[in-house]
Amino acid sequence: xxxxxxxxxxxxxxxxxxxxxxxxxxxxxxxxxxxxxxxxxxxxxxxxxxxxxxxxxxxxxxxxxxxxxxxxxxxxxxxxxxxxxxxxxxxxxxxxxxxxxxxxxxxxxxxxxxxxxxxxxxxxxxxxxxxxxxxxxxxxxxxxxxxxxxxxxxxxxxxxxxxxxxxxxxxxxxxxxxxxxxxxxxxxxxxxxxxxxxxxxxxxxxxxxxxxxxxxxxxxxxxxxxxxxxxxxxxxxxxxxxxxxxxxxxxxxxxxxxxxxxxxxxxxxxxxxxxxxxxxxxxxxxxxxxxxxxxxxxxxxxxxxxxxxxxxxxxxxxxxxxxxxxxxxxxxxxxxxxxxxxxx
Ligand code: TLP
Numbered sequence: 191x192x193x194x195x196x197x198x199x200x201x202x203x204x205x206x207x208x209x210x211x212x213x214x215x216x217x218x219x220x221x222x223x224x225x226x227x228x229x230x231x232x233x234x235x236x237x238x239x240x241x242x243x244x245x246x247x248x249x250x251x252x253x254x255x256x257x258x259x260x261x262x263x264x265x266x267x268x269x270x271x272x273x274x275x276x277x278x279x280x281x282x283x284x285x286x287x288x289x290x291x292x293x294x295x296x297x298x299x300x301x302x303x304x305x306x307x308x309x310x311x312x313x314x315x316x317x318x319x320x321x322x323x324x325x326x327x328x329x330x331x332x333x334x335x336x337x338x339x340x341x342x343x344x345x346x347x348x349x350x351x352x353x354x355x356x357x358x359x360x361x362x363x364x365x366x367x368x369x370x371x372x373x374x375x376x377x378x379x380x381x382x383x384x385x386x387x388x389x390x391x392x393x394x395x396x397x398x399x400x401x402x403x404x405x406x407x408x409x410x411x412x413x414x415x416x417x418x419x420x421x422x423x424x425x426x427x428x429x430x431x432x433x434x435x436x437x438x439x440x441x442x443x444x445x446x447x448x449x450x451x452x453x454x455x456x457x458x459x460x461x462x463x464x465x466x467x468x469x470x471x472x473x474x475x476x477x478x479x480x481x482x483x484x485x486x487x488x489x490x491x492x493x494x495x496x497x498x499x500x501x502x503x504x505x506x507x508x509x510x511x512x513x514x515x516x517x518x519x520x521x522x523x524x525x526x527x528x529x530x531x532x533x534x
Pocket of ligand 1: 198199200201249250251252253255276277280328330331332361363364389391400
């Protein structure tokens, strides 16, 4: 089999042999009846890690975000969100279809918003306007190049939201990366949000699964909608066990991914026509611009594929690389050499 160096996403990781063994041996039950001991253990563990009352296991990050939006809002409500965020751009228009909300998009800097922008966007209490209900944040920010939300900004936004009766949902698909990079606890981040979604199938390397965390009352509401959205699973302990294993064994090692991403950022900066600011590589995502190379992102992607390196074009001029469990330091150097050949 061809050995690819796959830098398209941290979702491409495959369960390790030990993880597969753990999955095969997982104790299971019917989770729609709440009887799967492994799912229950995972939910308790993640709720505890994030300092919330309860958690619910769902198949994907998309479902986790959409369930949170659905459970916080009424049709016609407005959800304030950064314009390059995942729930707005990459979830199939789910906000409009599943919750009948409208997004109010605000332009951030690498995905990061300022409390003042939210304050300015809150609708007056007048029946002409939609009701401002929810603020969605993303940490780390995918399109922002894995940018970490500064804690003071989160706190300021959250305090503003509370004072204006707005709720806060945090898309924390890669909150693990933010926490490992900064040393700030997952619960310290989560305290500022009414709900948080986290993914096990990205940097942590589990094959499937995300969770939503929040208050007991909120998670009870999510439970009802999870059934409605078709996300109730039966012997889900088989996949939940991979998540438990990943949390115990793959969390601390995210720092290796961050180191590898930084190395890519520094190496790419040396190449002609590549525009990147290595100090902006804060976690495991590297986004760079190739306008000045005279080639399109698509052309570069195709040529790199010929050299066994898979990368992800973002539009005509940008490329995204993501480091993860299945690429090591040596492969990062090989990928950089391939970039050198293609762009050097
Ligand atoms: N992101 C995927 C793609 O959808 C772009 C990726 O390769 O990065 N929130 C954030 C911040 C995400 O990056 C993703 C996935 C999700 C939610 C959705 O998770 P899944 O793919 O499990 O539905």
